[in-house]
Amino acid sequence: EPEVTQTPSHQVTQMGQEVILRCVPISNHLYFYWYRQILGQKVEFLVSFYNNEISEKSEIFDDQFSVERPDGSNFTLKIRSTKLEDSAMYFCASSDRGSSYEQYFGPGTRLTVT
């Protein structure tokens, strides 16, 4: 069965550095998402992406964040200048045009900012 994959599984970075988290959505999916989960807290929506543009974003998704689909298979989340509070698990998801827009999640990237 097709799966969403994410790399790396764990990323450690220093405060102020830029990081890029990578995702490969399911191949025939058209909608892409990023969520994050700070340790002990809820999974929170960051952004949705369709037709090469952001379709929705949360208040968390400020100017330090950006998303891109650089080619036909990858979907990336860039954090420009990481802060300690960006430490979290980041989940990528994708969906097709199904009636309920069920989202398929990747295993997550654990980002640790020191």
Place this chain on the structure above:
Amino acid sequence: AQTVTQSQPEMSVQEAETVTLSCTYDTSESDYYLFWYKQPPSRQMILVIRQEAYKQQNATENRFSVNFQKAAKSFSLKISDSQLGDAAMYFCAYRSSGTYKYIFGTGTRLKVLA
């Protein structure tokens, strides 16, 4: 703003027994979708079951069924004949029909005792 509440941080069930996980939500919308996702340890979230708010009939998927009470804004998950492989974190999620984002509860960790 919509919220999702899972009041049981942890539940235990004996193998082969039945367990019910609770979820309540708050919304002023009339058209929305509800989901239960399962996250085994170190694995991605996978969809267990979904419910469209306009459907009165409760969704079922093999041993998994929901009790959807729209007026009470309640969406509980019943797992029958529990198996060791059911041990996981279970997340309840809400999505309004006019948006892409999921709103998650804090999760319930289910332990299955042999």
